[in-house]
Amino acid sequence: MSNIREVPKLEDVAKAAGVSTATVSRCLNTPDRVLEGTKLKVFDAIEVLGYTPNFGARVMAAKRTLTIGAIIPTMENAIFARGLQAFQEELHDRGYTLLVSSSAYRPDIEEEQIRKLVTRGADGLLLIGEDRDNSIYQYLKRQEVSALIAWTYSADAPLSCVGFDNRKSMQLLTENVMAFGHNRIGVISGFTKGNDRARSRMQGIREALMSNGLDPGELAVIETSYEIECGAKAFDQLMALERPPTAIMCGNDVLAVGALKRARERNINVPGDVSITGFDDIELARIVDPALTTVHVPHREMGRQAACVLVDLLEKNGEPRSIELQTLVQIRGSLGRRKI
Amino acid sequence: MSNIREVPKLEDVAKAAGVSTATVSRCLNTPDRVLEGTKLKVFDAIEVLGYTPNFGARVMAAKRTLTIGAIIPTMENAIFARGLQAFQEELHDRGYTLLVSSSAYRPDIEEEQIRKLVTRGADGLLLIGEDRDNSIYQYLKRQEVSALIAWTYSADAPLSCVGFDNRKSMQLLTENVMAFGHNRIGVISGFTKGNDRARSRMQGIREALMSNGLDPGELAVIETSYEIECGAKAFDQLMALERPPTAIMCGNDVLAVGALKRARERNINVPGDVSITGFDDIELARIVDPALTTVHVPHREMGRQAACVLVDLLEKNGEPRSIELQTLVQIRGSLGRRKI
DNA sequence: GCGAGCAATGTAAGCGCTTACATAATAAAG
DNA sequence: CTTTATTATGTAAGCGCTTACATTGCTCGC
Structure with missing residues (x-):
């Protein structure tokens, strides 16, 4: 068929190696079912012709x-x-x-x-x-x-x-935050709708509060999208509250870095005036100053x-x-x- | 063929719509060559059967x-x-x-x-x-x-x-650095072997020096891989020189952030004691403190x-x-x- | 009113592989 | 030495599409 200079196909390899197409296919897919000597001939032919299996044909025949x-x-x-x-x-x-x-x-x-x-x-x-x-x-x-x-x-x-x-991790982090004396906590969360991770993390915070006798209803929560600028904006909103939180827990490191950045811009000392935490422990968390308290995820x-x-x-x-x-x-x- | 509950194929659609397989295929690939009414029937059938074209077959037949x-x-x-x-x-x-x-x-x-x-x-x-x-x-x-x-x-x-x-961009940045009075410049570059971007950026620095009458041979250059820690290490090496540079230009922002981080750890003031520049203008560049001077890439x-x-x-x-x-x-x- | 020209659709030949099944060759068992 | 099991290889039937080419039925110009 492909007698002229064309992309070689399996058939050409078979012909060149003096075997059937099935044998060539087997060399490629189940090599242990082929005799060593045959394999050698086939791979030689493949090498010589510069054969590469056709993806589409392979997919169609093998169904994967x-x-x-x-x-x-x-x-x-x-x-x-x-x-x-x-x-x-x-x-x-x-x-x-x-x-x-x-x-x-x-x-x-x-x-x-x-x-x-x-x-x-x-x-x-x-x-x-x-x-x-x-x-x-x-x-x-x-x-x-x-x-x-x-x-x-x-x-x-x-x-x-x-x-x-996610819930347990955030709960544990919250326990730590409370152990540092914080009981007025603000939260910058990612949007919880359609995002079970954001929701579980929120729930972790609430459960930690409850098990320490605090009312999760008093939690100041802002939902926003996971962008640095949004974290910064949410930080402003939380700090503008009548009784601003002493610790702000963020849904991830990106939000936390945004908050941190805005704190620096406003000359609000972290952690002196307010503590900030993240989640994920991406590289960023250790680069900012002060470094972020966060949940390390492998x-x-x-x-x-x-x-x-x-x-x-x-x-x-x-x-x-x-x-x-x-x-x-x-x-x-x-x-x-x-x-x- | 596929009379039982199977994944429907184009043929089934054709049968259901009362047209040929070619027409169905045309509805999918070149809809303007099919009469409106026919199209309606076909798309109805597709909908009803829940047909999705088979990827492999399509690739094989269409060759893309x-x-x-x-x-x-x-x-x-x-x-x-x-x-x-x-x-x-x-x-x-x-x-x-x-x-x-x-x-x-x-x-x-x-x-x-x-x-x-x-x-x-x-x-x-x-x-x-x-x-x-x-x-x-x-x-x-x-x-x-x-x-x-x-x-x-x-x-x-x-x-x-x-x-x-890359060359021109870095050359321009270097001109700026020199305009700030720096003439003892250190460079933390990515490995130049097999990386034309790293090489061009280096060349940009050298050309800027030359056109300002400086000898690029005196440039202190360290090549390393593009990781924050490597940037930090290279910073140490440059600052340990007999006459440490007053400005350190980095091959990208990642290296620059590493250098910046180490400077902070060592209480070396940036830009007071040494200036640092990056390349790329990734988000990171505006988060670190001080923010990075860099080349913005769109x-x-x-x-x-x-x-x-x-x-x-x-x-x-x-x-x-x-x-x-x-x-x-x-x-x-x-x-x-x-x-x- | 007829043939040319065109638009819409149908027919069927692949595309290049995998694999079930058939066959041949060899080893093991009796 | 035959029978059976086992292994290596060959044969050929698809896999589900696309598209060249054939066919059909129109519209139009004259």
């Missing part, structure tokens, strides 16, 4: 793409970057390629992206958090696409999880494990398997003893 | 995947994040999906990733910088994969570029334009088209007048 999709809220800040990088590295080691989309924290965009990646033939999907319409989970099941939830660990999530307990480990679990899931067709990773409260300079 | 690959040095720091995000958004708007890999700044890994993404059927590729083995460019040409270089603009690059002039614009050019390239089979974006020197607190 060796591709994994990830949909993350954003690539712009560092929150997901490190985990995603580790995820990609591990996938690569296992022969998979990573398809990436971002949803800008919007459920509608996320859904669109999920459908798109599935249509594009992703064998599996990495999703952030568990909070999404049930119809999406049904869709994934119907399409027989394995999916995994990261950044959240929840025993009764609709899919396997590789993540951590991002790389999470990304790596997520890749392992997801690949196992779809290769071994294994049952759901979840992994809960441990976080660690990191006390640094931005948290200080309450004055008076 | 509507997928673009990007290989960036790293996802971990913010340098490429914003541009990549914009790139992805624009691709999405144009119906393409993004495949992402990272090379850890290593040419061998980059080459492997390039081949992998091509094998995976990427229609086009986004590459960072132009500095790579010529055999790779030949490979891309042979495979007929369109590729684009970003983060670098060079008139004689082997491919279309969407980027900026990352989002670059990512967006790169997507436009690349898609045009492979859809219109257009000739190479390059875009040079302008940078802007941002003078901020980390650069001060030389003492004495």
Whole structure:
């Protein structure tokens, strides 16, 4: 067929090596079922012809793409970057390629992206958090696409999880904040709608307050989007209250850095006048001055494990398997003893 | 064929709508060649059956995947994040999906990733910088994969570029530094081997020195990898010199932030005792105290334009088209007048 | 009113691989 | 030495689309 100078196909390799197309295919996919001598001939021919398997044909015949999709809220800040990088590295080691989309924290965009990646033939999907319409989970099941939830660990999530307990982590951090004498706490949270991580963290704070006999109803809470400038603005709002908080707990490090920045601009001393805490422990947390008290999340480990679990899931067709990773409260300079 | 409850295929849609498979395919791919009434019937059938085209089959028949690959040095720091995000958004708007890999700044890994993404059927590729083995460019040409270089603009690059002039930008920044009275300058550069951006920036510094009658041979230069800790370490080395520099210019903001951090730890005043500059103007640059003097790079614009050019390239089979974006020197607190 | 020209649709031939099944060759068992 | 199990390889049937080409039914100009 392809007698002239064309991209060589499997058939050409077979002809050159003097074997059948099936044998060439087996050399590529199940090499242990082929005799050593035959393999040698075949790989020689492949080398000589410069053959590369045609992706589309392979996908169509084998019904899998060796591709994994990830949909993350954003690539712009560092929150997901490190985990995603580790995820990609591990996938690569296992022969998979990573398809990436971002949803800008919007459920509608996320859904669109999920459908798109599935249509594009992703064998599996990495999703952030568990909070999404049930119809999406049904869709994934119907399409027989394995999916995994990261950044959240929840025993009764609709899919396997590789993540951590956002509520417990924040609760622990709050206990620490209170141990420094703070009982008038302000909170700068990410939007909780459609974001179980933000919601769990809020709940962690409330539970810590309650178990110390404080009324969570008195908590000053501002919800905003995860941007530095928004953190700064929210800081202003909290400090403008009649009785401003002595400690401000933020939904993540990005918000906390925004608050810290504004405090510096306004010459409000941290932690002298007000303490500030974050969540995630991204690199930024240790660069700002004072360094951020925050919750350390093992991002790389999470990304790596997520890749392992997801690949196992779809290769071994294994049952759901979840992994809960441990976080660690990191006390640094931005948290200080309450004055008076 | 698929009489039972199966994933519906194009043939099923055709049957349900009472048309041929070709017509259904045309409704999907070239809708203007189909009568309005026919289209209605077909889309109805698609809706009812919940049909989604099979990716593999489509790729095989149409010989394109509507997928673009990007290989960036790293996802971990913010340098490429914003541009990549914009790139992805624009691709999405144009119906393409993004495949992402990272090379850890290593040419061998980059080459492997390039081949992998091509094998995976990427229609086009986004590459960072132009500095790579010529055999790779030949490979891309042979495979007929369109590729684009970003983060670098060079008139004689082997491919279309969407980027900026690293040399000129750094030269301009250096002029500014010298205008503040500095003539003993230290440099913390990224590794220049295999990295034309790092090399061009160095060259920009040297040229600025020369055109001001200074000897670039006296420049204290340390090459290191783009990590905060490495910037800190290099700062120590430069300050340990017999005659330490009065200004330290860094290859990017990450290195600069590292240097700044170490200065603070050592109680060395910036810019009082030493000035520090960066490159890129990532968010970080405005968060640190003092804020970084740096070169502003229009990352989002670059990512967006790169997507436009690349898609045009492979859809219109257009000739190479390059875009040079302008940078802007941002003078901020980390650069001060030389003492004495 | 007829043939040219055009628009809408249908027919069917691939696209390049994987894999179930058939076959051949060899080893193990009786 | 035959029978059976086992292993290595070959044969060929799809996988579900796209698209070149064929066909049909119009509209129009003269």
